[in-house]
Amino acid sequence: MRLELVRDWMTRDVITVNVDASIADGAQLMTKHNIRRLPVVDADGQLAGIVTYGDVRGARPSSAASLNLWELNYLLTQKTVEDIMTPDPLSVPPDATVGEAAQIMLTNKVSGLPVVEADGELVGILTESDIFRMVVHDWQRTREEGESKPYAYYGK
Numbered sequence: 001m002r003l004e005l006v007r008d009w010m011t012r013d014v015i016t017v018n019v020d021a022s023i024a025d026g027a028q029l030m031t032k033h034n035i036r037r038l039p040v041v042d043a044d045g046q047l048a049g050i051v052t053y054g055d056v057r058g059a060r061p062s063s064a065a066s067l068n069l070w071e072l073n074y075l076l077t078q079k080t081v082e083d084i085m086t087p088d089p090l091s092v093p094p095d096a097t098v099g100e101a102a103q104i105m106l107t108n109k110v111s112g113l114p115v116v117e118a119d120g121e122l123v124g125i126l127t128e129s130d131i132f133r134m135v136v137h138d139w140q141r142t143r144e145e146g147e148s149k150p151y152a153y154y155g156k
Helices: 023-033 053-059 069-078 098-108 128-144
Strands: 037-041 047-052 112-116 122-127
Touching: 023 037, 023 053, 037 122, 047 053, 047 112, 098 112, 098 128, 122 128
Parallel strands: none
Antiparallel strands: 037 047, 112 122
8 A cells, every 4th residue: 555645535625614603503514414523613714623423412401301392402502613612623734644644543533634734724624434435445456456365255
């Protein structure tokens, strides 16, 4: 496997949310775009934090609470993503290797990293899915070059 750069495998069209957006707005963006993490940007477009689906889920009142749906939605529109985000999240530059990024993710038990230029500009996000896509691509390329041995699937 050759050294792969983050810039070649990251997702470039990053869905972001402003620090002032409500938690409900952030949750809606995640649902609409089928994503599990959302970079949070400040008014200048600089990375300020990251919100995960787990953060949003944790911000909801317990199911044991006696709130009705309207009260629950009201609460989620009053708090902002800034209230629940992880500030100054781990990030990588676009010229880092995918191996370096994967090591950071494994060591810190995170499933995605914002990709940030030296000036703080958010240019992408690298997730476990992007790395998995790279591994499959390299495996297919190796197989097409005839370097792979036959394999068997196990399971059902």
